[in-house]
Amino acid sequence: MDGKSRVIFQNTMPSRRQLPTSCLLIYDRILLRSFRPWIRSFTFSYGVKAGEELKQLSHFPEHVTKLLKINEQMQTRDLTIIALGGGSVGDFAGFVASVFKRGVPLIQIPSTWLAAMDSAHGGKTALNAGGFKNQIGSFYPAHLTFICKSLLLSQPVERGTDAVGELHKTVLLKGGALWRKCKDSREFSARQIYQLLPDLIRYKHSIVQRDPYETKGLRLILNLGHTLGHVFEAALARSHGQAVDLGLVFALEFSKSRGHLSEKSYARIMATQFGRSLPPLPTVGECLRQVRDLERYITQDKKLSDGNIRFIFLNNVGKPIIEKTAVQEIVEFARALERKA
Amino acid sequence: MDGKSRVIFQNTMPSRRQLPTSCLLIYDRILLRSFRPWIRSFTFSYGVKAGEELKQLSHFPEHVTKLLKINEQMQTRDLTIIALGGGSVGDFAGFVASVFKRGVPLIQIPSTWLAAMDSAHGGKTALNAGGFKNQIGSFYPAHLTFICKSLLLSQPVERGTDAVGELHKTVLLKGGALWRKCKDSREFSARQIYQLLPDLIRYKHSIVQRDPYETKGLRLILNLGHTLGHVFEAALARSHGQAVDLGLVFALEFSKSRGHLSEKSYARIMATQFGRSLPPLPTVGECLRQVRDLERYITQDKKLSDGNIRFIFLNNVGKPIIEKTAVQEIVEFARALERKA
Numbered sequence: 001m002d003g004k005s006r007v008i009f010q011n012t013m014p015s016r017r018q019l020p021t022s023c024l025l026i027y028d029r030i031l032l033r034s035f036r037p038w039i040r041s042f043t044f045s046y047g048v049k050a051g052e053e054l055k056q057l058s059h060f061p062e063h064v065t066k067l068l069k070i071n072e073q074m075q076t077r078d079l080t081i082i083a084l085g086g087g088s089v090g091d092f093a094g095f096v097a098s099v100f101k102r103g104v105p106l107i108q109i110p111s112t113w114l115a116a117m118d119s120a121h122g123g124k125t126a127l128n129a130g131g132f133k134n135q136i137g138s139f140y141p142a143h144l145t146f147i148c149k150s151l152l153l154s155q156p157v158e159r160g161t162d163a164v165g166e167l168h169k170t171v172l173l174k175g176g177a178l179w180r181k182c183k184d185s186r187e188f189s190a191r192q193i194y195q196l197l198p199d200l201i202r203y204k205h206s207i208v209q210r211d212p213y214e215t216k217g218l219r220l221i222l223n224l225g226h227t228l229g230h231v232f233e234a235a236l237a238r239s240h241g242q243a244v245d246l247g248l249v250f251a252l253e254f255s256k257s258r259g260h261l262s263e264k265s266y267a268r269i270m271a272t273q274f275g276r277s278l279p280p281l282p283t284v285g286e287c288l289r290q291v292r293d294l295e296r297y298i299t300q301d302k303k304l305s306d307g308n309i310r311f312i313f314l315n316n317v318g319k320p321i322i323e324k325t326a327v328q329e330i331v332e333f334a335r336a337l338e339r340k341a
Numbered sequence: 342m343d344g345k346s347r348v349i350f351q352n353t354m355p356s357r358r359q360l361p362t363s364c365l366l367i368y369d370r371i372l373l374r375s376f377r378p379w380i381r382s383f384t385f386s387y388g389v390k391a392g393e394e395l396k397q398l399s400h401f402p403e404h405v406t407k408l409l410k411i412n413e414q415m416q417t418r419d420l421t422i423i424a425l426g427g428g429s430v431g432d433f434a435g436f437v438a439s440v441f442k443r444g445v446p447l448i449q450i451p452s453t454w455l456a457a458m459d460s461a462h463g464g465k466t467a468l469n470a471g472g473f474k475n476q477i478g479s480f481y482p483a484h485l486t487f488i489c490k491s492l493l494l495s496q497p498v499e500r501g502t503d504a505v506g507e508l509h510k511t512v513l514l515k516g517g518a519l520w521r522k523c524k525d526s527r528e529f530s531a532r533q534i535y536q537l538l539p540d541l542i543r544y545k546h547s548i549v550q551r552d553p554y555e556t557k558g559l560r561l562i563l564n565l566g567h568t569l570g571h572v573f574e575a576a577l578a579r580s581h582g583q584a585v586d587l588g589l590v591f592a593l594e595f596s597k598s599r600g601h602l603s604e605k606s607y608a609r610i611m612a613t614q615f616g617r618s619l620p621p622l623p624t625v626g627e628c629l630r631q632v633r634d635l636e637r638y639i640t641q642d643k644k645l646s647d648g649n650i651r652f653i654f655l656n657n658v659g660k661p662i663i664e665k666t667a668v669q670e671i672v673e674f675a676r677a678l679e680r681k682a
Contacts, residue, residue: 058402061470065398068471072641075648099440102465102478103554124443129402130409137443138479213444300413307416 005121005141007201011149013038018146019107020080024070026093028085031111034154039084044070050088057129057136067096080105083142086112086159087119087240091137094125098140108142111151113163113193114240117170117200120145122208122222132300133234139213147197153190164188165244167200168278169225172248172269174203175318179274186273217310221320224312225251227330231297232287242279249284254333255313260323265316285341288334298327346462346482348542352490354379359487360448361421365411367434369426372452375495380425385411391429398470398477408437421446424483427453427500428460428581432478435466439481449483452492454504454534455581458511458541461486463549463563473641474575480554488538494531505529506585508541509619510566513589513610515544516659520615527614558651562661565653566592568671572638573628583620590625595674596654601664606657626682629675639668 008018013035025045032039032047039045046067048054071079081104083093090108097106110120123141126134171182178199185192204222211218229247232238238246252269255261269275291297298309311325349359354376366386373380373388380386387408389395412420422445424434431449438447451461464482467475512523519540526533545563552559570588573579579587593610596602610616632638639650652666 057405061399061401064470064477068473068476072471075640095440099436099477099479101476102467102480126443129405130413132409135409135442136405136440138440139443299416 005123005143005145005205007121007145007147007205009147009149009198013148013151014109014146016041019082020105022074022076022079023082023107024067024074024079025082025084026067026089026096027083028089028111031084035084035151042082044074044079046070048085048089048092050085052088052128052133054088054092055126055128055133057127060127063092064096064100067100071100077101077104080107080143082107082109083120084109084111086110086115090115090120091124091126091134094123094140094142095127095137098125098138103140105143106140108145109148109151110145112155112159113152113190114159114166116147116152117163117193117197118166118204121201121204122219123212133230141208141212147201149194152194155190157190162239162241163193164277165225165229165241165248167193167196168248168274169222169244170200170203171274172314172317173221173224173320174199175316178203179317183272183274186277217322220310220322221312224248224314224320227251227298227309227311228288228334231291231294235291235293235297236287238287246279246284246287249278249281250288250334250337251312252278252314253281253284253337254311254330255315257333257336258313258323260313260315260321262316269317281337281341283341285338288338288341294334295327295331298330346464346484346486346546348462348486348488348546350488350490350539354489354492355448355450355487357382360423361446363415363417363420364423364448365408365415365420366423366425367408367430367437368424369430369452372425376425376492383423385415385420387411389426389430389433391426393429393469393474395429395433396467396469396474398468401468404433404437405441408441412441418442418445421448421484423448423450424461425450425452427451427456431456431461432465432467432475435464435481435483436468436478439466439479444481446484447481449486450489450492451486453496453500454493454531455500455507457488457493458504458534458538459507459545462542462545463560464553474571482553488542490535493535496531498531503580503582504534505618506566506570506582506589508534508537509589509615510563510585511541511544512615513655513658514562514565514661515540516657519544520658524613524615527618558663561651561663562653565589565655565661568592568639568650568652569629569675572632572635576632576634576638577628579628587620587625587628590619590622591629591675591678592653593619593655594622594625594678595652595671596656598674598677599654599664601654601656601662603657610658622678622682624682626679629679629682635675636668636672639671 025042028050029047081097083090108120110116123139126137129135225244225248228250229244232243256266308324310322366383369391370388422438424431449461451457464480467478470476566585566589569591570585573584597607649665651663654662
């Protein structure tokens with residue numbers, strides 16, 4: 001943000017010469033399996049178990065106490081926090097960096113495809129509280145992000161699947177050349193995803209730069225597929241990728257039903273390999289049926305004023321629109337889709 | 342900051358028309374004694390016990406859980422947090438505002454002189470952790486600050502004494518007309534302090550605006566008297582005002598000893614009523630004798646790189662200078678002062 005966030009693509013992990021002198025590495029412990037020597041090269045480091053539990057606000061004081069003890073040994077307050085891990089580690093370490101001594105520089109080294117294409121960019125950090133996700137957080141862009149091919153390719157294959165939801169979302173939002181690159185793909189290999197990363201990251205940066213603090217509404221378009229996506233994630237414990245894919249289908253159907261997306265454009269999207277790779281309607285209907293208290297989930301998750309949320313529709317590929325929509329209407333459409341599907 | 346922080350001086354508490362529709366008031370419970378009807382006019386409010394305990398990071402998750410419950414009843418995320426209280430309430434509520442749903446607008450209504458002239462301005466929010474003050478926090482300026490005469494004058498007289506340390510500091514830093522206004526005063530009545538508030542606040546804003554995130558070093562000059570002040574506060578449990586006054590005498594003596602402040606200028610300051618109201622040297626010496634582990638206190642408190650801190654000296658009234666100084670030299674001068682005093 002503010003032109004400060006740099007992204008470096010490279011094959012290997014950053015060398016010590018690419019990093020500041022005083023670093024505190026916060027890393028996903030599971031990466032010790034493949035990157036032990038690199039992690040152990042840091043004098044000051046803090047291993048964590050990745051996952052939503054790491055982001056629990058209730059554990060935060062304990063983490064901070066330990067990090068302050070490490071920092072005391074460092075004999076300096078001019079430290080940089082390096083976050084090595086997936087989304088939960090990035091969210092957690094990013095939040096730590098944003099409030100530690102009122103903010104210290106942050107370097108992100110995402111280890112999952114999802115973090116590499118999405119969560120490591122845009123400066124959102126977050127903790128979970130009160131039973132809901134991301135209730136506490138900050139806008140704190142990384143000063144530097146390393147996209148390391150060897151790290152990303154070392155991840156289990158499922159990680160790629162996890163990321164496909166966000167990839168699909170960005171392709172639908174951006175359209176143009178990115179759509180043409182992707183529309184004939186039913187699946188994306190790890191190497192294909194890696195090839196697409198610069199496009200995906202550039203698109204996210206372009207949106208975030210115009211609305212870094214999500215105050216102008218512009219940034220909201222990145223929520224395409226997420227209103228229902230977050231519900232499926234929270235209520236049905238789906239992976240973020242699966243949940244967003246389900247949410248994208250909902251958004252496409254809803255866009256068509258509200259007359260934003262023409263039948264013709266809808267059919268054209270669905271006829272591509274890309275469209276065929278999205279979850280089928282009956283699956284979406286089945287998932288909707290399983291959610292109890294849909295209204296409450298949507299209400300808690302989104303910026304709500306007077307029972308309305310700003311829902312992201314598609315006019316066409318590459319043409320998102322934001323429209324104030326009553327939560328009640330979304331719930332009614334969901335009920336209709338359940339019956340239809 | 343960024344020209345966004347407005348300060349409104351008025352006799353009475355803000356009317357509801359001066360405040361946004363969706364407010365969550367975080368208030369010092371002790372103010373229910375004098376301002377119950379005003380506080381009770383808020384549908385959503387959260388009373389706290391002021392003091393350092395409130396700022397303990399370990400209690401933070403519990404506070405947040407309760408605040409999220411209140412927010413759920415509000416049915417909106419577009420809330421504004423109002424902080425009504427002294428420094429600890431402002432630090433706490435300011436931090437809450439900065440991280441609640443990644444940041445909501447903040448209005449400060451300082452109830453103590455110290456908060457009204459200092460801590461409510463400049464955007465520093467903070468919690469205590471690991472046994473040290475202000476280890477966790479953010480730069481998050483209030484969007485609006487109300488300085489209410491009736492509120493400030495309702496405070497016990499000691500509160501005025503608490504604030505005098507910061508008042509003395511600003512007078513020495515700013516010099517000029519403010520020095521001429523204050524140099525013949527040995528004491529400041531509540532009404533006199535109120536008269537001085539616009540000058541004191543304007544000075545702080547002028548410095549903070551040039552260095553909002555304390556990255557350029559400029560803002561450091563506001564630490565005059567605070568290197569030792571924070572030590573006396575932490576180690577000897579002195580009030581912030583008393584501690585800063587002791588720290589100012591240390592800074593003046595240290596400035597003279599290092600040749601920054603001439604004997605003549607020093608004598609001229611000390612000959613005024615203002616100078617005579619500062620703690621006498623033997624008292625400072627006695628306090629220094631009582632501090633064990635001075636080096637560790639200074640090290641933890643300040644931005645340290647390689648055993649040096651940036652100490653604020655005075656060249657003269659209105660002429661602060663920042664100089665990199667070894668913690669060891671400060672400790673040695675403290676030992677010398679102990680012997681001399």
